[in-house]
Amino acid sequence: MRILVVTVVHHPEDARILHREIAALRDSGHQIVYAAPFTARGVAPRADVEGIDLPRAAGSNRREALRAARTVLAERGPAADVVLLHDPELLLALPGTLRRWRRGGAAPVTVWDVHEDTAAALAMKRWVPRALRPPLRFAVHTAERLAERHLRLLLAEDAYQARFRRTHPVVPNLATAPPGPTEPPGGERVVYLGQLSRARGALDLIQMARLLWPAIRVEVIGAADPDVRGALAAADRDGVLHWHGFLSNDRALPLLSGALAGLSLLHDQPNYRHSRPTKVVEYMACGIPVVTTPTPLAAELVERHSCGLVVPYEDPAAATEAVRRLSTDTGLRLRAAERGRKAALADLNWPDKAARFTTLLETWAKEAAGPALTREAARTRRPSPRRTAGSPSSFPSERPATDA
Template sequence: MQDNAPRVVHVSTVHPWTDNRVFRRECRTLARSGYDVTLIAVADEAQHCDGVRVIPAAQARTRLGRMVGGVIHAFGLAWNLKADIYHLHDPELILLTPFLRLRGSKVVYDAHEDLPEQVLGKDYLPAVSRRAVALACRGLCRFVGRASNHVVTATPTIAARFAPRPATVVHNYPELLPHVDGLVPYEAREDVVVYTGALGVLRGAAQMVDAMAAARLDGWRLRLVGPFRPATLTDELATRPGWSWVHRMGTVSPLEARRLTSTAKIGLLVLQPSTAYRDSMPTKLFEYMAAGIPVIASDFPLWRSIVEELGCGLLVDPTKPEAIATALRELAEDPARAQAMGERGRQAVLHRLNWSTEERALLHLYDRLRGAA
């Protein structure tokens, strides 16, 4: 790292430091391109990894503690680092924008999700207050759109939230990892249906388990890779007949999750209909495709435009385990069709839908912020 390298600080009090978008893609890309990169995020200890310095954010036990104490702690850390560019990843951090700009720094806000729509799906908020909170979040979006130097979003739909101010779309497309993805020929893979990521009610945990019972596929397993939220959800799911088909892996590293995906035959993505998910672009969709496996996905318009256009999987009503089970049987009983779908998805990722196409947009934005382009 050169002594005069531009100093960049990414900040999150929510995401683990290993987060695919924050660390693996954005931070590592900037470090490889000559930036001095520090990441303040959830971590057990300070460390250096792939050219990125990681500083642990304060870990609060309550949501309020994170939103107040955690944000104040992160602000102190960020302020002391005297960055040229601050890149903020959480809505809780939005109000730090004008203070960080006071020191002459540039500030980027990264909108991973459509915040006002996401709030409408928060079960922990009383139903009567959700619309009021969503309205306040729209105000926050307008504020950060004007107060920050630029906004980055994960999808064009989220970018529209900040109109007429321009935003840069940086999709959650996967890195190309040929040493991890697709090494095992499809016909030699395990009879496994895989889901990777956090597991919860709105992520279709119950529907996946019930679908395995309805499909009754001899010798097959449902591999669940990720934490249950809340942890007590496993107690309820364990009472369902489909639990006997489950192979629970728990939390693993991102690379191990990719490896486990690449040895499966079908990927499940049956997030439930909610304002938080309909317009999202989940990373796991593209990671399933990168691994060469067909996807069974919720029939949301945005997802349909990808899955149908590419012919890389089947779309289902995610609320109905019977519909998911029918799709599972179709693919399990016709491996040639499943393999062809997986290969179409993999080719799309190899040639179009991968991080190499997105990192150019990120680096161009940073060049503009520095006045280099």
């Protein structure tokens, strides 16, 4: 298939988009064009995909990114079998685009990959005025209902089904477990992997690092929101913790191996209550114990598999004590690591599920192609005086990708 993947919000090296979904499609022999904010994020497209550079949608500054995305969809969409969208913002670029595609007789299967509870996430966005949040939540729900009528949907969590009237396939956020035996968890460092913000516990991490230093080192991997960057940079300069900044998934995961524990300190926010933090699965897959706040899906996972400890929300002292307990109790640490790794390999391993994701897109593309092929055959048997535009046989190759 020819697949156009588009995001203006996510990092181009996003683990779900690039390292799971695009990788699975490439492994199945499909051709990818990836439109993402490469320059804005300071990265270049991978060699095995054609990259198109887009502006980044951040804060209230989203208009330029949506205009650019609309242009890419209009120009490159008709040549695709599948268009895979990763941001709710991109739904705003679709109404006119879908009409143009259909008028031209080359409408690709359009899929929205639902990463989060968008309406709940609005409450956490400081750039959205409080007075605008209720009408925006209503607008989001309306957009979701319209998307359900006109697009195919993939959900990252089973709990997202409640937002929609029909049942949609779930492609969960899993991890790729390292092959072979993993390094046993040591006792000298703990790690955090993921986006850093107040609601994700960035300031709690800094407090923990001060409480644990110098006996246990805190290593932090991930990009940070503007309002916590200064505090993280200062803690790194002071030697209290080590902040690696953003690292792609294939560079970040090896740093987890051998750590004492992996941290997930999410606050109690509506958007987190029915989402399973991917970092928790990644810690389990890499064979290290988990220390997590009691977000329901993370706590259920840790308690069911006895692969770590659950601590109260916004309580760095309690999280520190949990780390110290794992540090001093070698048996507990090794058992938690072994159980988490076993569960990740058995039930939470992305390579075992990747084929289902690829098959879904292939099936949808075949279903959409069937009526079109039938109509084309009829036109071949009974030539019409009217000329009908058809889909190009491959992605346009004469237009060079924008360098990032």
